[in-house]
Amino acid sequence: MIRTLASALALYSIWLLLSGMFVPFLLAAGFCCAIAIKLFSRRLNAIAEETEVLELNWVKLVAYYPWLIKETVLAAWDVSKRILNPRLPISPALVEFAPSQKTDLGLVIHANSITLTPGTISVEVEHGRFLVHALTEEGALSLAGSEMDRRCAELEVV
Amino acid sequence: MLTAATLALLVTVALALARAAYGPSVFDRLQAASTIGTCAMLLLALLGFLNGRPEFLDLALTYGLLNVIGIIAVLKFIHLGRLVNKSAENVEDA
Amino acid sequence: MNMLIDILSGVFLAGGAFFCLVGSIGLIRMPDFYTRMQAASVTETLGAGLMLIGLILHAGLTLVAAKLAIMGLLILLASPTSSHALAKAALMSGLKPLLGPRGSKKEVPPSKP
Structure with missing residues (x-):
């Protein structure tokens, strides 16, 4: 009620x-x-009956989004330079790695952040397995155990 | 500056339209459609400012929401061949 | 002060327009579907974001600015969701991504469970 x-x-x-x-x-x-x-x-019955959905570390979330926007701007600048480069220096890669989040909400925030950052798109999202398409090899290799992974794990309340 | 931004957005829409017309796979066309949707949302907002009519912003918001729902509906249709889940239909019947 | 805000808003609008154009050029230039998606996400994040900031500065502290902020929030939360759905659907329907450095023509099938 x-x-x-x-x-x-x-x-x-x-x-x-x-x-x-x-x-x-x-x-x-x-x-x-x-x-x-x-x-x-x-x-x-459009609203699910789950009550503990929004258990998050709200203080850290407020600090997280400005950091994410900064990362997004840097990544978008990098991708724009690659697009405008006449030689088109890209080396697309598809990587699989294990995210360290435990809860659904943490995984969703992590996957959403990966997709929001230009240059990486999360293709498949499961517990303990992300499949990510990256525009460059370096971008793909830096995903596992990244700062984003650590920060998303800190958002969770276990 | 508002006019210049509007023109740039129109060029963006034209390029995305070219991709939608040419795009080899259906997913290319969908991606182009989603880009056009985002641009249309911004265009509506800009037009509101150009004409001094802030009501256009409500249209832009609605357009943004419809864009997301539309893309997901089309994807579901491609994926399942229909819009309603089989299991949901069974629940309705029972 | 008013002048300064006008100039700042103009700069943000110009930046947004530039990144929108860059994203659509990428949409034309990139070799396959997945890389085109990466290019389009430039339009959806930086292009739209900068343009909305420019418009918010133009509007000042009014209800209009609040609506623009809601639009920004919508882009921040919903556009990655639809891109993810698109990429997943493409991979499941068997569209193979082009992998490896450009020109090497190496096509490695993605690992499927």
């Missing part, structure tokens, strides 16, 4: 943010919509 109310409130705040008009009719309409969406999604 508390979870239902909390998510309805979250939906309502998204409504307020997107509408930006604070007249009584729209405020009431938004409230009704939030409740209706909650009822519909309950009827559809």
